[in-house]
Every structure is written in C-alpha cells, then in structure tokens.
Amino acid sequence: MFEMLGISPQALFGQLLIGLINGAFYAILSLGLSLIFGLLNIINFAHGAQYMLGAFVAWYLLAYVGIGYWPALIVTPLLVGLVGMATERLLLRRLSRLDPIYGLLLTFGLALVIEGVFRHVYGVSGQPYAPPASLSGGYRLEFMFLPKYRAWVVVVSLAVCLGTWLVIEKTKLGAYLRAATENPTLVQAFGVNVPVMVTATYGFGVALAGFAGVLAAPVYSVNPLMGSNLIIVVFAVVVIGGMGSILGSIITGFSLGLVEGLTKVFYPEASNTAVFIIMAVVLLLRPAGLFGKAA
Amino acid sequence: MRKGLAGVALAVLTVTSAFGQVSGDVVKLGVLNDQSGVYADLAGPGSVVAAKMAVEDFGGKVLGKPIEVIFADHQNKPDVATPIVNQWIDVDNVDAIVDVPTSSVALAVQEITKNKNRIHLNSTAGTSDLTGKACSPTGIHWTYDTYALANSTGKALTKDGGDTWYFIVADYAFGHALEKDTSAAVESAGGKVLGAVNAPFPNQDFSSFLLQAQSSGAKVIGLANAGGDMINAIKQAHEFGITDAGQRLAGLLVFISDINSLGLETTKGLVLTTGFYWDRNDETRAWSKRFAERNEGRMPTMVQAGVYSAVAHYLKAIAAAGTDEAKAVMAKMREIPVNDFFAKNGRVRADGRMVHDMYLVQVKTPAESKYPWDYYKILRVVPGDEAYRPMDQGNCPLVAK
Numbered sequence: 001m002f003e004m005l006g007i008s009p010q011a012l013f014g015q016l017l018i019g020l021i022n023g024a025f026y027a028i029l030s031l032g033l034s035l036i037f038g039l040l041n042i043i044n045f046a047h048g049a050q051y052m053l054g055a056f057v058a059w060y061l062l063a064y065v066g067i068g069y070w071p072a073l074i075v076t077p078l079l080v081g082l083v084g085m086a087t088e089r090l091l092l093r094r095l096s097r098l099d100p101i102y103g104l105l106l107t108f109g110l111a112l113v114i115e116g117v118f119r120h121v122y123g124v125s126g127q128p129y130a131p132p133a134s135l136s137g138g139y140r141l142e143f144m145f146l147p148k149y150r151a152w153v154v155v156v157s158l159a160v161c162l163g164t165w166l167v168i169e170k171t172k173l174g175a176y177l178r179a180a181t182e183n184p185t186l187v188q189a190f191g192v193n194v195p196v197m198v199t200a201t202y203g204f205g206v207a208l209a210g211f212a213g214v215l216a217a218p219v220y221s222v223n224p225l226m227g228s229n230l231i232i233v234v235f236a237v238v239v240i241g242g243m244g245s246i247l248g249s250i251i252t253g254f255s256l257g258l259v260e261g262l263t264k265v266f267y268p269e270a271s272n273t274a275v276f277i278i279m280a281v282v283l284l285l286r287p288a289g290l291f292g293k294a295a
Numbered sequence: 296m297r298k299g300l301a302g303v304a305l306a307v308l309t310v311t312s313a314f315g316q317v318s319g320d321v322v323k324l325g326v327l328n329d330q331s332g333v334y335a336d337l338a339g340p341g342s343v344v345a346a347k348m349a350v351e352d353f354g355g356k357v358l359g360k361p362i363e364v365i366f367a368d369h370q371n372k373p374d375v376a377t378p379i380v381n382q383w384i385d386v387d388n389v390d391a392i393v394d395v396p397t398s399s400v401a402l403a404v405q406e407i408t409k410n411k412n413r414i415h416l417n418s419t420a421g422t423s424d425l426t427g428k429a430c431s432p433t434g435i436h437w438t439y440d441t442y443a444l445a446n447s448t449g450k451a452l453t454k455d456g457g458d459t460w461y462f463i464v465a466d467y468a469f470g471h472a473l474e475k476d477t478s479a480a481v482e483s484a485g486g487k488v489l490g491a492v493n494a495p496f497p498n499q500d501f502s503s504f505l506l507q508a509q510s511s512g513a514k515v516i517g518l519a520n521a522g523g524d525m526i527n528a529i530k531q532a533h534e535f536g537i538t539d540a541g542q543r544l545a546g547l548l549v550f551i552s553d554i555n556s557l558g559l560e561t562t563k564g565l566v567l568t569t570g571f572y573w574d575r576n577d578e579t580r581a582w583s584k585r586f587a588e589r590n591e592g593r594m595p596t597m598v599q600a601g602v603y604s605a606v607a608h609y610l611k612a613i614a615a616a617g618t619d620e621a622k623a624v625m626a627k628m629r630e631i632p633v634n635d636f637f638a639k640n641g642r643v644r645a646d647g648r649m650v651h652d653m654y655l656v657q658v659k660t661p662a663e664s665k666y667p668w669d670y671y672k673i674l675r676v677v678p679g680d681e682a683y684r685p686m687d688q689g690n691c692p693l694v695a696k
Contacts, residue, residue: 011510018502116331123336126526128558131534138536144506147534219534220499221526221556225333229499264503269466271503272495 014144023257024157032208048227054213084206126221242292418601438601449480461513465520604637
C-alpha cells in the first residue's frame with residue numbers, strides 16, 4: 001500500500017513521529033491560550049512573544065548567570081509567569097469589562113513592542129543554545145534517527161498537558177476556575193477571590209508559553225521572531241479545537257502536528273497552509289470548533 | 296551680448312576648473328539597508344560603520360569637498376526603499392547608494408539610479424541579475440552573487456567526492472535560482488542531482504525535509520536558503536545526526552554572522568563560499584580588528600568588508616576623474632584596478648560585475664578554533680574569472696555579444 005503512494009513506510013513513520021513532536025509544541029502553547037481565553041475572555045496575542053521571552057530567558061540564564069537547562073526549565077516559566085501576572089495586573093485588568101477585541105488589540109500591541117525591542121537589541125540571526133549533555137545524541141530506530149531531545153519534548157509536553165487537564169477537571173481549584181468562567185459574580189459571592197484567580201490563571205498560561213520557549217530553545221535558534229512565526233498556527237489550533245476547550249487544544253495540537261507531518265511528505269509546499277485549510281473546513285461544519293460548545 | 300560672454304566664460308571656467316566638480320559641494324553617500332530585520336546582523340549598522348571608515352581613511356574630503364555618509368532602513372521592502380532613494384537623489388543630492396541587501400530592493404534601486412544617473416554600489420544583494428538582464432551603466436555589484444556561490448561550492452564539493460546532491464529549497468525566487476545555478480554547476484562537474492524538496496518560506500522546522508534528504512541517500516545536502524531558514528536547517532541537521540552519519544551539508548549562502556550565531560559544534564565541517572574572510576592575512580586582520588572595535592566586537596561579514604572596499608574605490612575614482620558626475624566616475628572605476636585588503640587586482644567589468652577572487656572555506660571544529668571568530672579554514676582560492684559568470688552569458692544589454 002505504501003509503495004502505491006510512492007513512499008516508503010520508513011519515511012512515513014519518521015514523518016509521523018516528527019509531526020507528533022511539532023504537535024507537542026502546538027499543544028502546550030494552545031493549552032495556555034485556551035486557559036486564558038476560557039477564564040479571562042482575552043485572546044492573548046502576546047502568547048508568541050511570551051514564548052520567545054521564555055527562550056531568551058533560558059539563554060540569558062545560561063550565557064550570563066551560568067544556569068543550565070534543567071534549572072532553567074523551572075526558573076524560566078516562573079519568571080515569565082511573573083511578567084505575565086504583572087501584565088495582567090497593570091494592563092489587562094483595565095480592559096476586563098470591555099469587548100474582548102480590546103484585549104486582543106492590547107496584547108497584539110504588546111507582542112509587537114516586545115519583539116521589536118528584542119529584534120533591535122539582538123538582531124535576528126538568533127543565539128545558540130545547545131541541548132543538555134544528557135539529552136544530546138539519539139536513538140537509531142528502524143526507520144529514523146530519533147534525537148533524544150525530541151523524544152524528551154514529547155514526553156514532557158504530554159505530562160504537562162495531562163497535568164493541567166487533571167487540575168482543571170478533577171480538583172477543587174479547577175472547579176472554582178470553571179465556575180468563575182461561568183459566573184464570576186456568583187463565585188465571588190461564595191468567598192472565592194476571583195481577581196487573584198484571574199491573575200494567577202493568566203500567569204500560569206504565560207508560564208506555559210515560557211516553558212514551551214525553553215523546550216524550543218535547543219531545537220530552533222533563540223530568535224526574536226520565533227514566536228510570531230508560530231503563533232498563527234497555534235491560534236488555528238485553538239480555533240479548530242474550540243476556543244477555551246482544554247482537552248480540545250491538547251488533542252488538536254498533537255493531531256495537527258501529525259497532519260502537517262504528512263503534508264510534508266506528500267506535498268511539502270502546502271505544509272504551512274494545511275492547518276488553515278483544515279480550520280476553514282472545521283469552521284464550516286462546526287462553527288464552535290471540534291470540542292467547543294456552541295454559544 | 297555682455298551677458299552671453301559672461302555665460303561662456305563661466306562655462307569655460309566650470310569645465311576647466313582645476314578643483315574639479317562636486318555637485319552640491321559635498322559628496323554624499325547613502326547607505327540603504329535593513330537596520331533591524333533579518334539582514335541587520337550581516338549588513339545593517341555594520342555596513343554604515345564600514346562606509347564611514349572608508350571615508351575617514353580617505354581623509355574625509357575629496358577634491359577639497361567634504362564627504363558625508365547618511366543611512367536609512369528599507370525594511371527589506373521595495374516600496375519602502377523607493378521613496379527614500381527618490382528623496383535622497385532629488386532633494387538631498389545623494390551621489391551614490393551603497394549596500395542595499397535583498398534582491399527585490401536592489402533591483403528597484405538599480406532601476407532608479409540608472410534613470411537618474413546616480414551610482415549604485417551593491418555589496419549585499421545576491422541576485423546575479425544585477426549584472427545580467429538588470430545591469431546598469433552606473434551600477435556595480437561588488438562582493439558576491441548567486442552564480443559565484445553556486446558555482447564555487449557546487450563544483451568543489453562535487454569534485455571532492457560529493458557527486459550526488461539533494462536540495463532543500465526555500466520556495467521563492469531566490470531559493471529556486473540558487474537551486475538552478477547549483478544544479479548546473481554540479482552536473483557540469485560530473486555530479487548528479489537526486490531530487491529537491493521545496494520548503495515553505497520562511498520555515499521554522501526543517502526536520503521533515505531533512506529526513507527526506509537523508510533517505511534520498513545523496514552525499515551532499517544543498518541548502519538553497521539563507522538567514523534564519525539556513526540556520527534552523529543546519530541546527531536540525533546536526534540534531535538528527537545527519538552530518539555524523541556521513542552526509543555533507545552545503546550552505547549556498549552563509550555569512551560569518553550566521554556561523555557565530557549557530558556555534559561551531561553545530562556548523563563544523565560545513566563547506567561554503569565567501570568573498571572575504573577577516574583572518575586571511577595581516578592586511579585583512581588589521582582592517583577587521585579596527586572594524587570590530589567599532590562594531591561591538593563583531594568581525595565583519597563579507598558584505599560589510601565589501602562596502603568599505605566599494606566606497607574606498609569610489610572615492611579614489613572621484614579624485615581621479617576630477618568630478619562626481621556618475622558616468623565619469625564609473626569610467627574611472629572601471630579603469631582603476633581594485634587593490635586593497637578586500638581584493639587584489641579586482642576589476643569592474645562593463646556589465647558592472649566586480650570580479651575578484653572568492654574563497655572556498657570549511658568551518659572549523661571547536662577544537663581547531665583557537666580564538667574568538669576563528670571559524671574558517673580556506674580550502675581553495677577560486678580565481679575571479681572562474682567564480683563569476685562570463686560576461687557574454689548574463690544577457691546584460693550593455694555588453695555587445
């Protein structure tokens with residue numbers, strides 16, 4: 001059957017695996033976006049810039065402070081998350097009563113400013129960041145060479161996605177969160193501090209972007225443009241999965257990675273467009289996205 | 296009658312003036328490039344530094360008149376560049392436009408400078424059309440072009456045993472041109488092209504395309520892309536153990552700033568062609584160290600060194616011509632050979648190509664590199680006449696067949 005398609009099974013499985021790896025980045029980024037949209041009703045266009053920030057913080061830590069990859073994996077999301085919380089407190093909060101479009105415009109502006117500053121200071125050829133020694137090299141599989149680092153990315157992304165999903169669906173904290181998205185006033189009346197929860201949620205979503213940034217640093221060059229290149233695809237993932245649906249963004253993230261991988265085998269020129277074609281089709285058939293609830 | 300006589304006298308004086316003619320009493324150079332985007336590191340502010348150094352080294356004056364350098368950011372967009380160039384020429388009296396990366400922008404600037412009789416000293420744009428069908432009587436292409444890159448790297452690697460190739464191509468004009476030129480060079484050297492994959496541009500993840508290149512079994516993977524695409528492709532080729540498994544990578548357009556940003560561990564062994572290397576001899580080192588002091592410690596790329604060389608040659612030609620009128624200066628620039636730290640016995644052809652030696656280099660391993668920016672070993676000096684396209688093959692309308 002494979003020969004009929006003009007492609008060897010080896011190449012196909014290789015591509016599928018690579019698709020899964022890219023899907024891991026999509027999943028973890030769209031998860032953060034979904035969380036933020038779900039609770040804050042903000043379309044966080046700064047997500048790409050925050051992801052780029054994560055990669056740059058990891059690079060700073062290594063180049064100037066001597067902190068390596070493993071500690072950076074913890075420290076960076078904390079730092080980037082703090083920046084996110086400050087952003088929410090100082091800027092986004094003021095827009096909470098307005099149409100979501102204002103939040104979109106503000107975060108889009110923020111993204112342009114952040115990227116512009118980094119581009120001005122660091123240029124665009126990027127900074128080197130090597131994977132940690134324990135994860136360099138790879139496994140020679142039957143059908144492809146699997147870099148250890150990429151395998152690690154898939155595993156850790158899956159773990160983080162599942163963890164987040166569990167917290168939101170199965171814990172009391174998650175129940176508050178979900179309730180607050182439905183009716184913030186009522187939840188506040190029960191004595192839950194909704195504004196703090198909102199800040200924390202935004203911080204966590206941004207921290208996820210920062211975390212993805214650290215994961216990406218050894219794969220892509222640490223580059224001021226890395227976020228804007230990815231963010232559009234990630235938005236498509238969120239829309240296909242259903243705005244605000246946690247499970248939807250995780251599943252769609254991984255599966256779109258796979259679809260993209262396949263497109264690269266059969267018609268590489270279209271690989272950047274495939275996601276958007278799927279988005280158009282899905283929106284025509286299910287306007288709320290695959291896992292979204294109709295408003 | 297008296298008025299007429301005075302006019303004639305004035306005209307005679309003007310023509311025969313011993314001090315020569317400088318329009319607007321100042322020679323103005325406009326460095327037009329990308330100050331903050333994708334090409335800012337390889338040309339950008341560094342090219343402005345190089346142009347200013349050339350002016351200072353010349354003494355700051357030519358024919359008794361001051362020389363001024365101004366610059367602007369064209370953001371790699373022809374529609375941003377065009378009004379700047381028109382303003383520079385029509386209002387600010389700029390005599391020469393310098394640097395101009397990005398082929399599409401360079402072609403637009405070539406057209407304007409041709410029509411308005413100003414000089415275009417191009418160091419950074421790649422397209423060999425600048426001396427081909429878009430050639431201009433007042434345009435010079437200084438440092439390199441796509442033909443020379445493809446020709447040197449392609450032939451050298453093929454003869455060195457890399458006789459089967461697979462290309463990863465940035466899916467736009469520049470990438471396809473590089474692929475086409477390199478394929479021709481590979482085949483003429485007895486090699487074979489096994490295939491190519493068109494990667495969308497720009498693109499972050501090259502692993503799929505690398506995997507296809509790997510399974511093609513080709514001995515050489517040719518990267519017909521540049522800048523961020525090239526950097527990501529090389530980084531990921533290293534990650535997937537492609538070079539360790541014996542396949543070679545050929546970067547068809549690589550700047551030393553790219554190597555600096557990738558690091559030697561990732562780029563070691565890469566073979567590429569460059570028009571200049573700072574650590575080649577005492578002369579290049581002396582100039583480059585002076586440059587680096589003024590450029591945040593970063594050594595010059597080939598195009599930044601080319602900007603210096605082009606500006607220095609231009610000023611020499613003005614002095615020799617006794618005027619800054621474009622055609623007269625161009626005649627002198629063609630007449631005088633280029634002899635400086637950048638090029639030895641370089642010459643400007645009728646089609647505007649500055650023909651000089653190119654260098655086929657290999658990136659050192661971290662162990663071989665002894666000091667900062669010690670990145671290349673020179674495998675071969677490619678003589679200019681061999682590297683560049685013969686003048687009669689470029690379809691330049693200025694050159695009679």
